[in-house]
Amino acid sequence: MPELPEVETTRRGISSYILHHKVHAFKVREPRLRWPVPTALAKILPGQRIDSIKRRAKYLLLGAETGTLIIHLGMSGSLHIVAAKLAPETHDHVDIIMDNGQCLRLRDPRRFGAVLWTTQDPCQHPLLRHIGPEPLTKSFSGNYLYRASRKRRCAIKTLLMNARIVAGVGNIYANEALYHAGIRPGWAAGRLSHQDCGALATAVKSTLKQAIRAGGTTLKDFTNSVGQPGYFGQSLQVYGRQDRPCMRCASPIKRKIIAQRASYYCPKCQS
DNA sequence: ATGGGCACCTGGCTGC
DNA sequence: TGCAGCCAGGTGCCCA
Incomplete structure (x- = not known):
């Protein structure tokens, strides 16, 4: 949830x-x-x-x-x-x-x-000590992401979900942000250009901000503290949309497991 | 240092 | 209707 x-x-x-x-x-x-x-x-x-x-x-x-x-x-x-x-x-x-x-x-x-x-x-605290910058602060930027991803061979989606790199980006929003930035989730992090990193940092911020404004994502049964659902689920572009048409180009959305997590992307828009 | 895989646990859905 | 099998939003830890 x-x-x-x-x-x-x-x-x-x-x-x-x-x-x-x-x-x-x-x-x-x-x-x-x-x-x-x-x-x-x-x-x-x-x-x-x-x-x-x-x-x-x-x-x-x-x-x-x-x-x-x-x-x-x-x-x-x-x-x-x-x-x-x-x-x-x-x-x-x-x-x-x-x-x-x-x-x-x-x-x-x-x-x-x-x-x-x-x-x-x-x-x-040991659980919090090594956590990276908050994604909605200035310290998380395209420059930061570019520097942090150099010489990293893991998938960019895995890097985004690595709490030591950036705090609190989970599977749903990693998928969504990569879609908005036009970047394939499976790409090696170290091969992203400076421009890619800028687009991705911007997409992470805007996706999270939009979701907070909508009160979170309702998958299954998420409700807020007084029992109301979140509405961001209606805004998801790729997450959970395997084989359904891309909202931008109508190509079927693909699903691929990356680091044991379901990953979704448009093969045309994210190339 | 980095990355891959496993573990923790329950419930809901699908298909036979 | 029952049951087996699979899947799920996270993340610390162990190992190579």
Whole structure:
């Protein structure tokens, strides 16, 4: 479900319900996520005010008074604001109940997500320390991408999805951005021209911005924090459109596995 | 240092 | 209707 726009949509959606509010209780029904959810949080968090809600790559960072809660939604996670007394459903693993009666509820059927705690600068946490620039900032540019891709022999799509190169570009938006830039996903990264890199950096930014504006992509059942779907799914040009006509030239869209991930491209527009 | 492959886990869909 | 097989938005880790 969640790529960067979905995580950003979630961040914005939950902020007004929990920012500057105190945690009343922290409940874990299923601690077996990607890493065990620290059960000590049930003692640590209550009484602490949430002072900030940030995002770094696809990680949500809830700043409390003595530390930061690091939340990752994995492949299938979602966060919703519900009334604290609403009965949990099957995959509702963690509740953060606020003193205003609202509850931030984590649902994650596949349990690839994570809820961790750090008392250090969260950006220095081992999981975040090596993450590259945020794609929507100036530090991610055509120049940067050109330099970062030199002597790289992996596919450009694989490089785009490498968090050390650029933060938070997942499979859907890597496919979409490459289509918009007219670049084949399987091309060796190191062979892109300076101009290609400029077009690609621009396409990554515009694709992500457009998706955030639309409230994320609805595939299967993604909904935002108050249960509304995202509408970017209607804007997807290539992702999931194997054999269907390219929206620009009508050639059938091709599907190819690159680094174990489904990749889609127009054989004519991306040449 | 880089890149390839695997692992974690459940649910939904397809085809027999 | 049942069941096997395949697929899925992420990413850390191990190995060559």
